Amino acid sequence: xxxxxxxxxxxxxxxxxxxxxxxxxxxxxxxxxxxxxxxxxxxxxxxxxxxxxxxxxxxxxxxxxxxxxxxxxxxxxxxxxxxxxxxxxxxxxxxxxxxxxxxxxxxxxxxxxxxxxxxxxxxxxxxxxxxxxxxxxxxxxxxxxxx
Amino acid sequence: xxxxxxxxxxxxxxxxxxxxxxxxxxxxxxxxxxxxxxxxxxxxxxxxxxxxxxxxxxxxxxxxxxxxxxxxxxxxxxxxxxxxxxxxxxxxxxxxxxxxxxxxxxxxxxxxxxxxxxxxxxxxxxxxxxxxxxxxxxxxxxxxxxx
Numbered sequence: 001x002x003x004x005x006x007x008x009x010x011x012x013x014x015x016x017x018x019x020x021x022x023x024x025x026x027x028x029x030x031x032x033x034x035x036x037x038x039x040x041x042x043x044x045x046x047x048x049x050x051x052x053x054x055x056x057x058x059x060x061x062x063x064x065x066x067x068x069x070x071x072x073x074x075x076x077x078x079x080x081x082x083x084x085x086x087x088x089x090x091x092x093x094x095x096x097x098x099x100x101x102x103x104x105x106x107x108x109x110x111x112x113x114x115x116x117x118x119x120x121x122x123x124x125x126x127x128x129x130x131x132x133x134x135x136x137x138x139x140x141x142x143x144x145x146x147x
Numbered sequence: 148x149x150x151x152x153x154x155x156x157x158x159x160x161x162x163x164x165x166x167x168x169x170x171x172x173x174x175x176x177x178x179x180x181x182x183x184x185x186x187x188x189x190x191x192x193x194x195x196x197x198x199x200x201x202x203x204x205x206x207x208x209x210x211x212x213x214x215x216x217x218x219x220x221x222x223x224x225x226x227x228x229x230x231x232x233x234x235x236x237x238x239x240x241x242x243x244x245x246x247x248x249x250x251x252x253x254x255x256x257x258x259x260x261x262x263x264x265x266x267x268x269x270x271x272x273x274x275x276x277x278x279x280x281x282x283x284x285x286x287x288x289x290x291x292x293x294x
Contacts, residue, residue: 051217
């Protein structure tokens with residue numbers, strides 16, 4: 001039997017979270033953290049609503065997942081996030097020693113790869129999963145905002 | 148009359164916070180955020196107690212200051228922190244557009260300067276204020292821990 005728990009499967013859940021951010025007028029970024037094919041954290045960007053630059057989807061997901069696991073290291077966890085993490089989020093992921101990061105659209109302006117932020121040596125990265133869907137949502141957001 | 152509100156004055160308050168972290172068994176880093184010579188946030192590292200890698204002193208201070216100000220940008224604010232910020236905290240400070248950062252001891256291993264993390268172009272940095280006091284507290288912590 002085919003395994004339904006693909007990277008696309010979980011990225012779709014992250015995209016649902018991004019859509020929830022969109023509906024709240026937040027830059028539409030969503031994230032989920034998965035361990036053993038189980039979602040243990042699902043979050044979306046809340047920087048405007050909380051008036052807090054640290055309230056990126058990934059930061060909340062790291063806190064929620066650690067809370068669920070009862071430990072601060074995200075061993076055997078995968079983060080799915082619709083947009084490439086920024087310096088702050090990549091720096092937090094470094095500390096978390098997360099096993100795997102899967103992101104959708106690249107952020108060529110403020111993404112951690114361009115910025116040169118270092119991840120933990122234990123962490124592997126998969127890029128571009130449902131990237132078009134994530135990028136489309138971002139574009140739609142900024143078009144709406146300019147209206 | 149001499150202005151008592153020097154960088155040393157506020158760094159002493161950050162050191163008091165670092166001592167509170169020390170007493171809780173946390174890596175002793177403390178921070179305060181100041182606007183117009185008034186402390187609007189005082190925090191210390193709580194990563195162990197909260198089981199959360201994102202609970203660095205600076206991250207909490209950014210959230211608390213934004214909450215106090217009712218806006219997410221830390222305009223005209225100065226952060227005093229006993230240890231050079233890491234990638235995550237420098238990344239958060241980038242988003243906050245904070246006016247000034249004053250740090251004590253350098254972190255030659257995981258500090259943002261070695262890591263190449265970018266701050267906001269509006270931000271100025273002062274290094275080495277009461278650095279010895281901050282470094283001594285860190286050394287004392289790791290000696291205790293090894294016992």
